[in-house]
Amino acid sequence: MTQTGDAELARSAAAGDGDAFAELVRRHAPRVRALCAATLGGPGEAEDAAQEAFLKAHRALPRFSGEASFATWLHRIAVNHCLDVLRAAGRRRSDSLDALLEADSEALGRALSEASPAKALEDQDAVERLLSRLPPEQRLALTLRELEGLTYEEIAASMSCSLDSVKARIRRARADLAGMARHFPGADIV
């Protein structure tokens, strides 16, 4: 039995077929949820944002032309929504982050200089604090590259920006993070 394609499901969903939309959510939920979790930290906020991304997609369905694939179109909506949430969060960001800068940077410094195979930082909160220091556009670009493995061209399409912006954002993000880690030379001793 062949699966109904996304484009056909999207047309049915736009015409009011709830089951068709539910099937689209089912298919694309893992990627959208992973993106929101990586860019928005806390599980509660990330889950809420992932639901809202699908809600926005549902409202926008009448404007889905089928020119891009549904996955690409939805991804763009999810990326934009994450940017919106990050920008709003940035406005209410507190200085409490800065109290932990030293410890977080040291942990990152150790992770970057160890000779053993690269592995994730244990402390997920530290990861979130470090990434939350990046401007939203830089954070998104780096996440799409490192988490999803997208090419610069794919990132440009998802973020609706130029290839040069993608390059600059990723380079800047890496330089800032590596710079934070270097700030604490004690962590750099192998």
Next chain:
Amino acid sequence: MTHEKIREMIGDWLDGELDAPARAAVSAHLDACPACDAEAARLRRLGPALFRAPVRPDPRSTEAFVSRVMARVEADSVSAWERFAARVLAPALGLALAGLVFAIAMPDPDEDAPLGVAAVSADAGSAFEVAP
């Protein structure tokens, strides 16, 4: 190429975004320059240090997520309908009703107005005033 130029290109080199000659130039420099090579190693670790590969979600968790999204979609459609009704339908209905009452209340010159219409027409007057 200078160390600085190479450092700028390390990210693109790691991401496989350089053309063949540039890629070869960076690779050759890194083979010969321990300082730049160490920087490349640090940047290569950055991704894995901060981004865990997404865990394959439990299908039950996906189903729960689908249910929550569909509940919100439904609530959203209902509220969209309510907003439409409040903005468009209610005033239109109010206007139509007022028009109807007004037409009934208008005394027909050939006919005596039936009893009770006068009372309705008084109500219609006030309803007309409060209508949006």
